[in-house]
Amino acid sequence: MGDVMFEASGLTKEFGELTALRDVSLSLSGPSIIGLIGRNASGKTTLLRHIVGLQLPTRGQARTLGVATRSLQHEQLARIGVVPDAPTFIRWMSVGRQLQYLSGFYQRWDSVRQSHLLDLLDLDVHADISGLSTGSAQKLAIVAALCHHPDLILLDEPVSNLDPIARDQFLKLLLDVVQEDRATIVISSHVLHDIESTVDWIVCLNNGTVAADAALDDLKDKYAEWRVLARTRDLPDRFADAFVVRQTVMEPRRARLVVRTADADVLAFQHAHDADVEVAPLNLQGLFPILVDNGRH
Amino acid sequence: MRRGVLLNLLVRPLTIAFTAGVLPMAAILLFVAGSRRPAAVIGVSAFVCAVLGAFIGERMMEAAKCSFAWTLPRYRRALLGEFVICGVAVSALVALIGAVASTTPPPTFLVAATGFAAFSWVGALYLLPERSLLFPIAVLVLLASGPSAPAALLNAPLTTVTAALAVAALALWSAFSSRAFRWSALTGPREDGRLIWNGWPTMPWWPTPRTRFWRRASQAPSRARYLGTSVLRGVGSRYGATKPTAWFASLALYVLCVVAAGPNALSSVGRAPLSGLGPILIFVALMSASLSRSLAWRATLPWSRRHHLAVTYVRDLGDVLLFLLVTLAAAGTAGNPGVLMGGVGRGIAVVAIFFPAFQWAAGPLTGCPWADRGVTMILFIAVAMVFLVTLRLVVTGLPELVSSGAAQAVALGLLIVGSQALNWRRLKGYFAGRDLVGGDL
Numbered sequence: 197m198g199d200v201m202f203e204a205s206g207l208t209k210e211f212g213e214l215t216a217l218r219d220v221s222l223s224l225s226g227p228s229i230i231g232l233i234g235r236n237a238s239g240k241t242t243l244l245r246h247i248v249g250l251q252l253p254t255r256g257q258a259r260t261l262g263v264a265t266r267s268l269q270h271e272q273l274a275r276i277g278v279v280p281d282a283p284t285f286i287r288w289m290s291v292g293r294q295l296q297y298l299s300g301f302y303q304r305w306d307s308v309r310q311s312h313l314l315d316l317l318d319l320d321v322h323a324d325i326s327g328l329s330t331g332s333a334q335k336l337a338i339v340a341a342l343c344h345h346p347d348l349i350l351l352d353e354p355v356s357n358l359d360p361i362a363r364d365q366f367l368k369l370l371l372d373v374v375q376e377d378r379a380t381i382v383i384s385s386h387v388l389h390d391i392e393s394t395v396d397w398i399v400c401l402n403n404g405t406v407a408a409d410a411a412l413d414d415l416k417d418k419y420a421e422w423r424v425l426a427r428t429r430d431l432p433d434r435f436a437d438a439f440v441v442r443q444t445v446m447e448p449r450r451a452r453l454v455v456r457t458a459d460a461d462v463l464a465f466q467h468a469h470d471a472d473v474e475v476a477p478l479n480l481q482g483l484f485p486i487l488v489d490n491g492r493h
Numbered sequence: 494m495r496r497g498v499l500l501n502l503l504v505r506p507l508t509i510a511f512t513a514g515v516l517p518m519a520a521i522l523l524f525v526a527g528s529r530r531p532a533a534v535i536g537v538s539a540f541v542c543a544v545l546g547a548f549i550g551e552r553m554m555e556a557a558k559c560s561f562a563w564t565l566p567r568y569r570r571a572l573l574g575e576f577v578i579c580g581v582a583v584s585a586l587v588a589l590i591g592a593v594a595s596t597t598p599p600p601t602f603l604v605a606a607t608g609f610a611a612f613s614w615v616g617a618l619y620l621l622p623e624r625s626l627l628f629p630i631a632v633l634v635l636l637a638s639g640p641s642a643p644a645a646l647l648n649a650p651l652t653t654v655t656a657a658l659a660v661a662a663l664a665l666w667s668a669f670s671s672r673a674f675r676w677s678a679l680t681g682p683r684e685d686g687r688l689i690w691n692g693w694p695t696m697p698w699w700p701t702p703r704t705r706f707w708r709r710a711s712q713a714p715s716r717a718r719y720l721g722t723s724v725l726r727g728v729g730s731r732y733g734a735t736k737p738t739a740w741f742a743s744l745a746l747y748v749l750c751v752v753a754a755g756p757n758a759l760s761s762v763g764r765a766p767l768s769g770l771g772p773i774l775i776f777v778a779l780m781s782a783s784l785s786r787s788l789a790w791r792a793t794l795p796w797s798r799r800h801h802l803a804v805t806y807v808r809d810l811g812d813v814l815l816f817l818l819v820t821l822a823a824a825g826t827a828g829n830p831g832v833l834m835g836g837v838g839r840g841i842a843v844v845a846i847f848f849p850a851f852q853w854a855a856g857p858l859t860g861c862p863w864a865d866r867g868v869t870m871i872l873f874i875a876v877a878m879v880f881l882v883t884l885r886l887v888v889t890g891l892p893e894l895v896s897s898g899a900a901q902a903v904a905l906g907l908l909i910v911g912s913q914a915l916n917w918r919r920l921k922g923y924f925a926g927r928d929l930v931g932g933d934l
């Protein structure tokens with residue numbers, strides 16, 4: 197990875213008695229697409245808000261584009277594009293007028309890209325913002341966040357309200373943006389299946405702490421799914437092998453296990469349990485519970 | 494840097510309508526004030542500038558609460574620059590009209606400086622996190638400061654100008670700070686979204702009420718009794734859900750103003766509705782009316798339309814009763830309850846008659862195309878003007894028409910009942926045919 201876009205060191209955010217982020221230390225570099233995942237209330241949105249300086253750390257340091265988030269200036273803000281989870285605009289303006297209003301603040305605003313994105317996302321430039329559906333408002337936020345060729349793009353649940361077609365188009369678009377602008381994209385989402393094909397780095401938060409911060413491929417290499425089928429006798433109720441991380445399906449003759457590949461020995465396992473084992477790669481959906489359960493990776 | 498950042502927020506038919514309504518009214522007020530008492534020009538100019546500042550502040554708040562506002566480079570600075578230019582232009586224009594209108598005009602720079610301070614403060618209030626507390630304090634303190642304040646300012650022009658500019662600078666510094674804009678961006682347009690949560694425990698089938706409901710059901714309860722209980726719960730939740738700071742601050746300040754103003758101020762309401770306690774009565778009526786309006790949070794509760802209607806009506810009625818009770822208690826504390834039988838009593842009755850009109854002018858119950866704060870502000874002003882005229886007519890004209898005090902009380906009582914009946918009809922029509930979705934107020 198190249199330039200460091202965001203760095204946090206011992207970042208803690210407290211809201212009264214609630215600790216949203218707990219001693220978070222991480223570094224986001226680009227160009228890349230980083231998946232920010234975690235359960236509800238794990239601190240994803242709070243972390244994204246810290247990146248743009250909207251919220252400030254209770255303790256610790258946070259730096260975006262080399263500057264402390266407390267002191268972000270227009271030079272840094274002009275390099276950031278944000279799609280919030282619930283975008284809001286000036287209700288009485290039309291889509292076109294709203295974009296025109298925003299465009300004046302960016303030297304690098306690209307009208308050609310604006311037209312292209314409006315076409316791609318099927319957004320009517322004359323539509324009134326007050327009449328936009330939640331999905332259309334999200335599309336408008338996407339257009340507004342990408343037209344000034346930002347170096348750092350923060351997307352908070354950007355696909356949650358998009359229809360399947362728009363979702364596909366949007367995810368392809370992200371790949372184009374990374375190629376064209378060499379941008380770093382941080383995408384927070386619960387729709388793991390969708391973002392899996394797009395992201396190359398995973399940051400997983402759990403209860404405000406970093407549970408995983410690694411390349412997606414590395415994580416996938418570390419774990420595998422074993423589909424176990426007993427040949428002659430029933431399988432045990434639980435497998436005691438140390439490399440078995442998770443036992444998802446347990447029937448007398450059939451089991452589905454998630455194993456740590458570094459320690460797992462298929463042949464020895466087959467011999468010990470008199471069973472056939474089919475090894476399958478683990479997808480992000482399958483990885484998620486492990487990342488959340490195991491704590492810091 | 495982009496120019497016309499604020500201008501772009503103002504270029505819309507609403508602004509033209511507002512300006513067309515306010516500027517002629519301002520000119521008339523200034524000419525009337527100028528011909529009678531030069532010192533009053535300062536107060537009227539400040540008032541006009543404050544109204545315009547409120548209008549522009551509202552537009553800025555609308556933009557500051559959008560999700561793009563925080564990350565837009567140089568946005569705060571651009572808004573601040575144009576707001577200051579706007580304030581200078583408005584206060585200069587108003588000072589100029591004041592100079593032309595007055596027979597012996599006060600120093601123009603003094604009028605302009607106080608106007609600019611009023612414009613900045615009121616406009617800035619819309620961007621501040623503490624506005625629900627500061628706004629009632631500012632208005633009530635200004636109203637309670639009395640008609641002698643402009644004359645006092647006139648006697649020390651240099652101090653006044655210095656203080657006014659310092660006040661303006663402080664207001665601008667706080668309103669356009671990163672703290673204020675962070676708060677706006679984080680709270681967003683639906684800052685009272687948390688009220689949804691506050692409303693849940695009032696649902697009849699929420700754990701505690703549910704047990705009671707089933708216990709009653711097993712004892713063959715009357716449906717009317719159940720409905721009555723649930724409506725009262727709904728009304729209670731509505732009062733409970735309103736920001737306590739806003740409630741207590743307004744209430745405490747109102748009582749303080751009535752008590753501090755004393756019997757003389759109370760009796761002057763009838764003679765001069767525009768001075769003394771008159772504007773305070775209007776302001777408090779408007780405030781309490783606007784607090785009870787928004788249905789946005791309640792629309793998410795699984796209430797029937799009939800239930801919504803009942804809760805809204807009872808809450809509206811509760812506001813009137815609360816206002817009357819507090820006023821009577823405050824007047825009693827002021828040591829002159831007897832004055833309520835005279836002009837003051839008639840004035841308070843007129844407020845009660847107009848309460849439903851204030852409530853309707855405070856904004857629509859749910860989001861709809863005219864759900865714009867600017868429109869409601871215009872309606873507010875229109876209702877307040879009609880109210881003042883009626884107040885004057887009733888307080889001074891009624892005794893000439895009906896000499897008996899009892900007959901006057903009966904007539905006013907009938908008018909109050911009539912206005913409540915009208916409110917009921919309007920609410921019934923509203924809940925029968927209106928979409929109960931939206932609501933960005």
